[in-house]
Amino acid sequence: MASSFLSFSLLFIAVCSADGFLNYVLTRCEFNSTDLSDIEFIRSYVYNRLEFIRFSSSLGKFVGFTEFGVKSAEQWNQGPELAQMRAEKERYCVPNINLEYQAALTKTVKPSVRLHSSSPPPGEHPIMLVCSVYDFYPKQIRVSWTRDGQEVTSDVTSTEELPNGDWYYQVHSQLVYTPR
Known part of the structure; x- marks a missing residue:
């Protein structure tokens, strides 16, 4: 029992007291579609x-970004490294x-919708309907209001997709109206 505790303690001390250097390369692709012009290749x-x-x-x-990095960039931009990176x-x-x-970007997630009424500040119309749409993907969505089968465009305010x-995204739309 004592020997297993001792070996764990020695390992812990060795890891915590060891000084060293961390050097790594991070390669990533940022994209919105599979179109080559929408892809950015970055190597840091x-x-x-x-x-x-x-x-x-x-x-x-x-x-x-550093003195050493600026000198290296000047050298690499003149050498074969530049052509290699452009092909990557x-x-x-x-x-x-x-x-x-x-696997991911062609998937969609249906929104959850919450509709409720609230009272606007005094001096405004007596009723405000609020439609909150949550947790949907992709962000393209359209929220509209209808009255008697016709789309209502006046007295409607909406947020952008947030x-x-x-x-996931959310959007909120409000319709101010007088009940009849």
């Missing part, structure tokens, strides 16, 4: 949590985006 080089150089396909070149968008992004697009922060 990071040392000890500080990004020092980045290639962006939108700019078509390396950009440095098609080689790396397109096959992966085709998979991701089919992101929830979890890939």
Whole structure:
């Protein structure tokens, strides 16, 4: 029993007291569709949590963020690294985006709708109907009001589609009216 505690303690001390350096490369593709013109390929080089150089396909070149990064960017923009990075968008992004697009972006989520009435501030019309639409994807949605089968456009206010922060959206629409 004592030996297992000792080995755990020694491991903990070794991990916590060890100094070192962190160096990594982050490669990502940002996209809205599978169209090549809608894809941005980005490769970031990071040392000890500080990004020092980045290639962006939108700019078509390396950009440095530190003194070392600026010098490296100047050198890499003159060498074979630039041509290699420019080709990475098609080689790396397109096959992966085709998979991701089919797996996630073609999906839809039906909204949940809450309709309720509220009293507007004094001096306004006596009734306000509020339609709140929550948790839908993609963000394209149309909320409309009808009265006697005809669409109502006056006395209607609506918000833009608002992101929830979890890939879903919400929108709110109000109709001010006098009951009859």
